[in-house]
Amino acid sequence: MQTNLVLRQVRLTDGRAVDLTVENGVVAGLAPPGTNTAAGRSVDCEGLYVSSGWIDLHVHAFPEFEPYGDSIDAIGIECGSTTVVDAGSCGADRIAELAASRSVARTRLLALLNVSRIGLQRVDELSRMEWIDREAALSAARAQAGFVVGFKARISGSVVGGNGLEPLRRAVAIAGAAGLPLMTHIGSAPPAIEEVIPLLRRGDVVTHYLNGKANNLFDDSGRPLPVLQGAIARGVKLDVGHGTASFSFKTAEQARRAGVFFDTISTDIYRGNRLNGPVYGMASVLTKFLSLGYPLTDVIDAVTKRPAAWLKRPELGRIRVGEAANLTIFSLEDRPSLLTDSEGSTRTSRQTIQAEGVVVNGQYTACQVRS
Structure with a gap:
C-alpha cells in the first residue's frame, strides 16, 4: 500500500x-x-x-451476460468511478457469482438484485411470472446483505411481455418485504407510464427518466406529467441512466425548463456503449449536463453526495x-466536445x-x- x-x-x-x-x-x-x-x-x-470518488448508480458489470455486461474496473476506476452499482444484471440464481467477482477488482461494487431470478440471462426476464420467485429473491438479498442495496425491475413492453403491471406489483412487494428500495427502468409501453409511476414509493428510483420514447414522463408540450409531479412530491428519486437508448437532449431540455432536476446521474454503461457510444464513460455523460447549463457543483453532487445519501453511505460522498x-x-x-444522445441528436459543449x-x-x- x-x-x-x-x-x-x-x-x-x-x-x-x-x-x-x-x-x-x-x-x-x-x-x-x-x-x-x-x-x-x-x-x-x-x-x-x-x-469524493464518483458513484455510478447504474452499470452492468457481469461480463458473462450479453449484450449487457462488462468488467468492473473498465466501467469503474478506468472511467473515474470508484464505486459502481450493478443495476440488476443478476437475479437470485447468479448474484453470488457477481458478489465473488469483487475480489479481482479495485472498484467498489454494490448491486441491485433483479427481481427475476434469471436476471439478464435473457432480455425478457419478466415475461414469465415463475421467474419472479419471492422467496428466492428475499433469501438472496439476506445472504448478500451489504452487497445487495436494493432491487431492480425493468418495466417496458419488451421485458414484461403480456404481464403488464404484475411484475412491478410483485417487485414493490418483494422490496418492501426486504426493507430495501426498488429501481424501476421505464421504457416503451405497455404498460403505460401513467400506470407505472404511481406504484413507486418514497426512496424508490426511476431510471431513464430523460428518455425520448413515446411513453416518457413529459407531454407533447414538454410539461411534466401529473404522475411525475406526484412522484417527486412523495420522494421518488430521478436517475439519468443514459444507456444506449435512454437519454434524449430534447427531453433533458424540457425537464430543465420545467424545473424537473435529476437526483443522480448514472451511465447504464456496458461494453457496447462504452466502446461504441453514445455513453463512452462517466465524464462524457457529466459533460452533457454541463452543456445543458447545469453548474459544475450540481453535476458533481449527482455522482457523489446524492448517490451516497441514497446508498446510506454518506462517507462515500465527502472528503x-x-x-x-x-x-x-x-x-x-x-x-x-461534440456530444451525441441516444437518438443520434448532437450538442456541442464549451x-x-x-x-x-x-x-x-x-x-x-x-x-x-x-x-
Missing part, C-alpha cells in the same frame, strides 16, 4: 486550492498549496479538481480528514470534463478513458 501521497495544488469543487495528503489510505490533511512538506509520492494537480481516501481527480477543460485519476486504498491510478 502507498503509505504517503500528496495531491499538490488540487482544487476542491468549492473552488479552494489545497495540498491533499493521504497516509495509509486515509485523508490526513488539507493544507494551503505549497505548505505540505510530507515525504512520499507527489502528484502535481495544478489546474485539476478533486471530489474529510480522518476518513478513507476515496477520490476522483478530474479536469474541466475549455475545449469543445467545456469538457475529463477523469484524470482516482485514489483507492491509498493508491493513485490514472484513468484510461479519455473524453
Whole structure:
C-alpha cells in the first residue's frame, strides 16, 4: 500500500486550492498549496479538481451476460468511478457469482438484485411470472446483505411481455418485504407510464427518466406529467441512466425548463456503449449536463453526495480528514466536445470534463478513458 501521497495544488469543487495528503489510505490533511512538506509520492494537480470518488448508480458489470455486461474496473476506476452499482444484471440464481467477482477488482461494487431470478440471462426476464420467485429473491438479498442495496425491475413492453403491471406489483412487494428500495427502468409501453409511476414509493428510483420514447414522463408540450409531479412530491428519486437508448437532449431540455432536476446521474454503461457510444464513460455523460447549463457543483453532487445519501453511505460522498481516501481527480477543460444522445441528436459543449485519476486504498491510478 502507498503509505504517503500528496495531491499538490488540487482544487476542491468549492473552488479552494489545497495540498491533499493521504497516509495509509486515509485523508490526513488539507493544507494551503505549497505548505505540505510530507515525504512520499507527489502528484502535481495544478489546474485539476478533486471530489469524493464518483458513484455510478447504474452499470452492468457481469461480463458473462450479453449484450449487457462488462468488467468492473473498465466501467469503474478506468472511467473515474470508484464505486459502481450493478443495476440488476443478476437475479437470485447468479448474484453470488457477481458478489465473488469483487475480489479481482479495485472498484467498489454494490448491486441491485433483479427481481427475476434469471436476471439478464435473457432480455425478457419478466415475461414469465415463475421467474419472479419471492422467496428466492428475499433469501438472496439476506445472504448478500451489504452487497445487495436494493432491487431492480425493468418495466417496458419488451421485458414484461403480456404481464403488464404484475411484475412491478410483485417487485414493490418483494422490496418492501426486504426493507430495501426498488429501481424501476421505464421504457416503451405497455404498460403505460401513467400506470407505472404511481406504484413507486418514497426512496424508490426511476431510471431513464430523460428518455425520448413515446411513453416518457413529459407531454407533447414538454410539461411534466401529473404522475411525475406526484412522484417527486412523495420522494421518488430521478436517475439519468443514459444507456444506449435512454437519454434524449430534447427531453433533458424540457425537464430543465420545467424545473424537473435529476437526483443522480448514472451511465447504464456496458461494453457496447462504452466502446461504441453514445455513453463512452462517466465524464462524457457529466459533460452533457454541463452543456445543458447545469453548474459544475450540481453535476458533481449527482455522482457523489446524492448517490451516497441514497446508498446510506454518506462517507462515500465527502472528503474529510480522518476518513478513507476515496477520490476522483478530474479536469474541466475549455475545449469543445461534440456530444451525441441516444437518438443520434448532437450538442456541442464549451467545456469538457475529463477523469484524470482516482485514489483507492491509498493508491493513485490514472484513468484510461479519455473524453
